[in-house]
Amino acid sequence: MRDLTGRVAAVTGAGSGIGRALALALASEGCQLALCDVDEKGLSETGKLLEARSAKHSLARVDVADREGVFGWAEQVVEDHGAAHLIFNNAGVALGATVQRMTIEELEWLMAINFWGVVYGTKAFLPHLERAGEGHVVNLSSVFGLIAFPTSGAYNAAKFAARGFTEALSIELRAAGSPIVATVVHPGGIRTAIARNARIGSAEPDVISLEERERLFDETARTTADQAAQVILRGVKRDKRRVLVGPDARVFSGLQRLFPTLYQRLLALAAKRRPTGIV
Numbered sequence: 001m002r003d004l005t006g007r008v009a010a011v012t013g014a015g016s017g018i019g020r021a022l023a024l025a026l027a028s029e030g031c032q033l034a035l036c037d038v039d040e041k042g043l044s045e046t047g048k049l050l051e052a053r054s055a056k057h058s059l060a061r062v063d064v065a066d067r068e069g070v071f072g073w074a075e076q077v078v079e080d081h082g083a084a085h086l087i088f089n090n091a092g093v094a095l096g097a098t099v100q101r102m103t104i105e106e107l108e109w110l111m112a113i114n115f116w117g118v119v120y121g122t123k124a125f126l127p128h129l130e131r132a133g134e135g136h137v138v139n140l141s142s143v144f145g146l147i148a149f150p151t152s153g154a155y156n157a158a159k160f161a162a163r164g165f166t167e168a169l170s171i172e173l174r175a176a177g178s179p180i181v182a183t184v185v186h187p188g189g190i191r192t193a194i195a196r197n198a199r200i201g202s203a204e205p206d207v208i209s210l211e212e213r214e215r216l217f218d219e220t221a222r223t224t225a226d227q228a229a230q231v232i233l234r235g236v237k238r239d240k241r242r243v244l245v246g247p248d249a250r251v252f253s254g255l256q257r258l259f260p261t262l263y264q265r266l267l268a269l270a271a272k273r274r275p276t277g278i279v
């Protein structure tokens, strides 16, 4: 979709980070915005930033893990804006826990948001995009949807699944000659609130505080949310099926492709050296 002017774009998790930056960048492209989040305060702050730019927008408190809620929101978006052309399934959370120690409930919590949230958003909006005669489904995976990482098993499972789901959809749409495009996005470290909002597994030993994790994350995450949004929109405008965000994402993608098992040995070695187990 080369020209986004006048299109209606829906973004989940728009109260912070990449979702907020996407909303602002889409507004600059002349889009109307339909935004949702569970964090009403963050969402209303995004709304204020859009008001300052006179961008037409609607805000809704929607939990992407709630199937009825997401389908209801999609109907509401079309009622409020007249159509829907783009859906960014962006809302996400993180969990730091080894596979051995994470509880099934913790895994289910993460999958409900990071995987099922993507599925519901895609399924709820796709018929509306088809009705509009053009559209783009943009699903946020991660570099952790390309490579596995210690203490990220739940996150890896959801992000690998989001990638498989989106790539299958993309192939189906192409095969059917559909005007809809599906893109999977793999950001590397992006400086957002994701580490602050992360949960640590309830059975994890208390070797590192959440503040320390945040500090480590901020040190390694080099790309800003605004830069990430620009890269994602460039990919959308070029109908890219896969978008890598940040130099670290390109390095990890290359590492995975060239050394699909060696990278695991290297990460295990690095994890062994750290008291946290986090590389």
Ligand SMILES: NC(=O)c1ccc[n+]([C@@H]2O[C@H](COP(=O)([O-])OP(=O)(O)OC[C@H]3O[C@@H](n4cnc5c(N)ncnc54)[C@H](O)[C@@H]3O)[C@@H](O)[C@H]2O)c1
Pocket (backbone or CB within 6 Å): 012, 013, 014, 015, 016, 017, 018, 019, 036, 037, 038, 039, 042, 062, 063, 064, 065, 090, 091, 092, 093, 113, 140, 141, 142, 143, 186, 187, 188, 189, 190, 191, 192, 193, 194, 195, 197, 221
């Ligand atoms: N920041 C990174 O380094 C990074 C890297 C790779 C992928 N990602 C992915 O990018 C996406 C955006 O993350 P971010 O970095 O901007 O994080 P963030 O924490 O800054 O923003 C995530 C937003 O999602 C919202 N959210 C959480 N659970 C929700 C739910 N159940 N329903 C609706 N909204 C919900 C939060 O309230 C928050 O506003 C996520 O899918 C994340 O996994 C982030």
